Amino acid sequence: MTLLAWGFDGLLLLGLLGLAWKALNSTDLFSAIALFIAFGLLMALVWVRLEAPDIALAEAAIGAGLSGALLLAALARLRGMEGNVTSNTGVEEAPNNIDARLVQWLSAILLLPVLFGLVYGVLSLPGNAVGLSAEINANLAASGVSNPVTAVLLNFRAYDTLLEVFVLLLALIAIWSMGSIQFNRSIETIGKTSLETTSSVLDTLVYLLVPVLMMVAAYLLWVGAHAPGGAFQAGSVLAAACVLLLLAGWPLHRLLTAMRLRLLAVAGPVVFVSMAAYSLIAEGALLQFPPEHAGTLILLLETVAALSIAVTLAALFSGGQGQHE
Amino acid sequence: MSSFSFALAGIGLFVLGLHALIVHAHLLRKILAINIMGSGVSLVLVALARRGGDALPDAVPHAMVITGIVVAVSATALALVLMLKLAAETGSATLPDDSPE
Amino acid sequence: MIAVIDLFSVLLLIAGAVFFLAGTLGLLRFPDVYTRLHALTKADNVGLGLIIAGLALQAESWAVAGKLVLIWLLVLLAGASVSYLVANGALKRGIRPWKS
Numbered sequence: 001m002t003l004l005a006w007g008f009d010g011l012l013l014l015g016l017l018g019l020a021w022k023a024l025n026s027t028d029l030f031s032a033i034a035l036f037i038a039f040g041l042l043m044a045l046v047w048v049r050l051e052a053p054d055i056a057l058a059e060a061a062i063g064a065g066l067s068g069a070l071l072l073a074a075l076a077r078l079r080g081m082e083g084n085v086t087s088n089t090g091v092e093e094a095p096n097n098i099d100a101r102l103v104q105w106l107s108a109i110l111l112l113p114v115l116f117g118l119v120y121g122v123l124s125l126p127g128n129a130v131g132l133s134a135e136i137n138a139n140l141a142a143s144g145v146s147n148p149v150t151a152v153l154l155n156f157r158a159y160d161t162l163l164e165v166f167v168l169l170l171a172l173i174a175i176w177s178m179g180s181i182q183f184n185r186s187i188e189t190i191g192k193t194s195l196e197t198t199s200s201v202l203d204t205l206v207y208l209l210v211p212v213l214m215m216v217a218a219y220l221l222w223v224g225a226h227a228p229g230g231a232f233q234a235g236s237v238l239a240a241a242c243v244l245l246l247l248a249g250w251p252l253h254r255l256l257t258a259m260r261l262r263l264l265a266v267a268g269p270v271v272f273v274s275m276a277a278y279s280l281i282a283e284g285a286l287l288q289f290p291p292e293h294a295g296t297l298i299l300l301l302e303t304v305a306a307l308s309i310a311v312t313l314a315a316l317f318s319g320g321q322g323q324h325e
Numbered sequence: 326m327s328s329f330s331f332a333l334a335g336i337g338l339f340v341l342g343l344h345a346l347i348v349h350a351h352l353l354r355k356i357l358a359i360n361i362m363g364s365g366v367s368l369v370l371v372a373l374a375r376r377g378g379d380a381l382p383d384a385v386p387h388a389m390v391i392t393g394i395v396v397a398v399s400a401t402a403l404a405l406v407l408m409l410k411l412a413a414e415t416g417s418a419t420l421p422d423d424s425p426e
Numbered sequence: 427m428i429a430v431i432d433l434f435s436v437l438l439l440i441a442g443a444v445f446f447l448a449g450t451l452g453l454l455r456f457p458d459v460y461t462r463l464h465a466l467t468k469a470d471n472v473g474l475g476l477i478i479a480g481l482a483l484q485a486e487s488w489a490v491a492g493k494l495v496l497i498w499l500l501v502l503l504a505g506a507s508v509s510y511l512v513a514n515g516a517l518k519r520g521i522r523p524w525k526s
Binding site: 006009010013016017020021023024025029032033036039040043046047049050051052054055058059062063066067070071074075077078081100103104107108111114115118119122123125126127128129131132133136137148149151152153156157160161164167168170171172174175178230232309313316317 | 327328329330331332333334336337338339340341342343344345347348349351353354356357358360361364367368369371372373374375376381382383384385386387388389390391392394395396397398399400401402403405406407408409410412413418
C-alpha cells in the first residue's frame with residue numbers, strides 16, 4: 001500500500017512539474033493559461049495528499065478557478081486590443097534567434113546555484129519539525145471553533161486575516177483608480193461574442209447552477225467551524241457564481257449598483273476593524289475574543305468577510321477595463 | 326522522507342518560475358511565472374511543516390497558505406490590469422527595452 | 427457480506443478507470459474538437475458515474491453517498507452544457523467537423 005502511495009505521489013509531483021514547465025514555455029498564451037488551470041487542479045490534489053483539505057478547497061476555487069477566469073478574461077481583452085493597435089499584443093514571438101536562446105541557457109545555468117542552494121538548505125533541516133500543533137490543540141477549546149485552521153485564521157492569528165481583507169480592498173481600489181467603478185458591461189461582450197445564440201443552454205445552466213453555488217457557499221461558511229471550509233472558500237464560491245452571471249450577460253450591475261458594491265466591499269474590513277477596536281478596549285488585546293462568545297463572533301465575522309471577499313473578487317474580475325470608455 | 330520530496334518539488338516549481346520570469350518578455354507569461362513561484366513557496370512551507378510527524382498536521386502554515394492564495398489572486402488581478410493598461414498605452418504587452426542605444 | 431461489497435467496489439472503480447483511460451486516449455488521439463469532446467464526455471459521465479458508484483458502496487452513511495451522487499449530477503450538468511458551448515463556439519468560428 002505504501003508503494004502505491006509513493007508511486008501516486010511521484011506521478012503527481014512529476015505531473016505538477018511537467019505542467020508548470022509546459023505552462024511557462026508553450027508557444028501559445030491560450031494553451032499556457034489552460035495548462036496553468038490544470039496545474040492549479042493538480043496543486044489541489046497535492047494539498048489533499050499533504051492532509052491540507054482547507055488549502056485544497058481554496059486552491060481549487062481561487063488558484064485554479066478564479067485565477068484562470070481572470071487570466072482568460074485578460075487575454076481576451078488583450079486580443080481584442082489587437083484590432084485597434086497595430087503591433088502584436090496578444091501573440092508572443094517565439095525565441096528563435098540566437099540571442100534569446102543564449103539568454104535562456106545562460107539564465108538556466110545561473111539559476112543552478114539557486115536550485116542547489118535551496119535543495120541543500122531544505123535537506124539540511126532536521127528530520128523533525130517543531131510545529132505549533134500542540135499549542136493549537138491545547139487552546140482549541142477556547143477558540144470557539146473546532147477546525148484548527150479556522151481557529152488560526154479567525155482567532156489565534158486573526159490579524160493576518162484582518163490585513164488580508166485590506167489587501168483585497170486595496171487591490172480593488174487600485175484597479176478602480178485605473179478604470180470604471182461599477183460592474184462593467186463590457187465584460188458581457190466577451191461572453192456574448194462567442195456565446196450569442198447559445199444563450200438558452202447557458203441560461204439553463206446559470207439558473208440551475210447559481211442557486212446550488214449559493215447553497216454550497218453557505219454550507220462551506222457554516223461547516224468551516226468544525227470541518228474544512230470557511231470564509232475564503234465560501235467567498236470564492238460565491239464569487240464564482242457572480243462570474244458565471246457576468247459571463248452569461250446577466251445584468252448584475254443593476255442589482256449591485258456602484259454604491260451597494262462599495263458598501264459590500266468595505267463591510268468586511270469595517271466589521272473586522274470595529275471588532276478589533278472593541279476587543280482592544282474590552283479585552284485588552286487585539287482580536288481577542290471571550291471564549292464563551294467566540295463561536296458566534298467568528299461566524300458573524302466570517303459571514304461579513306465572505307460577502308466582502310465574494311463581491312471584491314467578482315469586481316476584480318469585472319473591473320478595470322474602463323480604458324475603452 | 327516523503328514530505329521532503331514534496332518540498333523538493335516546491336523548490337523545483339520556484340526555480341522553474343524564476344527562469345520563466347527572466348527569459349520571457351511577455352508580461353502575461355511573467356504573471357503566470359510569479360503565480361507558479363508562489364505555489365512552490367507554499368508547497369515548501371506546508372511540506373516542511375509535516376517533517377517526520379505522523380501527528381496532526383500543523384494548522385498555522387495551512388492558514389498562512391490560504392491567506393497567501395487570496396493575496397496572490399488580488400496581486401494577479403492588479404498585475405493583469407496594469408498589463409492591459411500598458412498594452413493600451415504602448416501597443417505591446419512587454420516591458421520596454423531600455424538598453425542603451 | 428463486506429467482502430462482496432468490497433469486490434463490487436473494486437470492479438466498479440476499475441471499470442470507471444478504464445473509461446477515463448479511454449476518454450484520455452480519445453482526447454489525445456482524436457482528430458478534431460468535436461470528436462475530442464465526444465471522448466471527454468464519455469469519461470466524465472460514465473467513468474465518473476462508475477467511480478462514484480464504487481465509492482458510494484464504501485460510504486459510511488446515506489448522507490455521504492448522497493453527496494457523492496450530487497457531485498456526479500453537478501458534473502453531468504456542467505459537462506453537458508460546457509461541451510455544448512464549446513462545440514457551438516467552434517462551429518461558429520467556422521471549424522468544420524472532421525470527415526474521414
